[in-house]
Amino acid sequence: MSDYPSNLTLVVRQIRYQVTYFMRVPVALFFTLILPIVMLVLFNALFGDNTVTINGEEWPVRQFYTGGLAAYTAVSATYSNIGNMVPIRRDEGILKRWRSTPLPTWTYLSGVIGSSVVIAFTGALAMIAMGVVLYDLQIDWAKMPAAFVTLLVGVATFAALGMALVSIIKSASSSAALVNATILPLAFISDVFVVTEDEGFLHNLASIFPLKPFVNAFQNCFNPFVDGSGFEPGKLAFVAAWGVVGGVIAVKRFSWEPSGAPSRRGRRAQEAAVEN
């Protein structure tokens, strides 16, 4: 009897399948990749000639927006995309169907997460490229390793948080509301759409969550007034800590079936509790 395909083959295939799936769902494509680009164009048309003051230096707003919206694109490709799409697939029974095949379950999840990482990087790169071509965004190549690492940490964290959200969402009907209720207000106080003060209540509130540190760390990689390599270990560690918490919740609570049918793990735990 022949062997199973190698794990690498399976993972690559799953990532390709999930990326194709994403590209064929117009609403996902629009909200994840197209809407942030529309915002970039719109914001620059509206406020492009203004400047923002960062570290006492004047910075053209059009350069500020590119970094922030690129980071936001990465978040919507991971957190929002996973939070919206996986509960739908679970409600439809697609996850359960895969669970019946010999595909190792971690391979399927790698496909979900891996594809969102691919889409996030593609979206962020497209945004940066637009910034360079249209809005005079300056690329300081010395900071690009930091930009790459920052994006990687952010994408991993928000993918993990997306999976954690999926494990909490009961049904797909509530997923869009929960995703947007958690991410949109936060984006407004996290320097994505508007520059916020460096102190005060909103600043303190936003600083509890991982979005603002991620957005700021990524923006600073494109900020000509920030010196050095662009690495911000403190911010990255804080973002990554959120990712670890999200990952733990996802692993503990993830279910292959809608919540009406308890997960194998949940059911087992429940039965153990009854037996004791």
Added chain:
Amino acid sequence: MAAIEVRDLHKHYGDNHAVRGVSFDVEPGEVYALLGHNGAGKSTVVEILEGHRMASSGEVSVLGFDPAAAAREFRDRIGVVLQTSGVENEFTVREVLDLYSSAYRTPRPLDDVLALTGLEAKADERVGSLSGGQRRRVDLALGIVGAPDLLFLDEPTTGFDPSARRLSWDLVEQLCADGTTVLLTTHYLDEAEHLADRVGVLGDGVMIAEGTPSALIDGISGTVVSFQLPESIETTDAVSTFGAVMDAEVRLSGRLVEATVERSTSVVHRLTGWAVEHNIELLGLSVTRASLEDVYLQLTAAPNGESS
């Protein structure tokens, strides 16, 4: 070794004791049908055997595996057609089959799968554009794409038109010729009678009868007398009127009056005598040997109109 061995299987959902000590075996190459109305426990039993549910107690062995462990080897050798389960609508039939087949060690060639399920003409259409019956065929196709030794079919032909049902029956028969073991649940008694080597009837989580379809039918040794309800009799009066005339327990489904009786000659004599006396023509009067459906209705004693 039996393909499936179930011993004293119990399943609790909270306070609901859904499966209460079910035992049965399915031999390799056999088609075994589980019958029972909604809530009788058949889907729970099947889902435990598939590894989607944990048993509360009892012993279960499927192809020598404990399905609860959900080993990869186990899932490689079974095929599952779930009762309700989505497929990626944005992919074509061929893409979906190709994708799922990549998980198996020895997938069945896609052209064979398409031919067996009658999906050749639809191979390059997106699943989302297919009709309900065609999608169910995609479910079947995904069930056999891994060339399983054991196929679970949970109500496989619900929503099929008659020709599609025949086609899927042919498919099951072809699979059996290859030696595939099939565990089937169905609401259609004719389906079980047509396909199954043996039948198990579940009622309220207990196995209430088991055997070959013909042995079960012989077991009730009845004859079915049926006819169309005459216009002059109200449906509300039908059961009492004909119950008295025939001296038997009468069932009414739609406008079909039916009774399973022991001594059909005398029953028919009384019935036709009454009809002549009242100048009523009994349309579609027939006297037939009991079918599996009658066995089922007797065993599960479901109230009229609620059997399913």
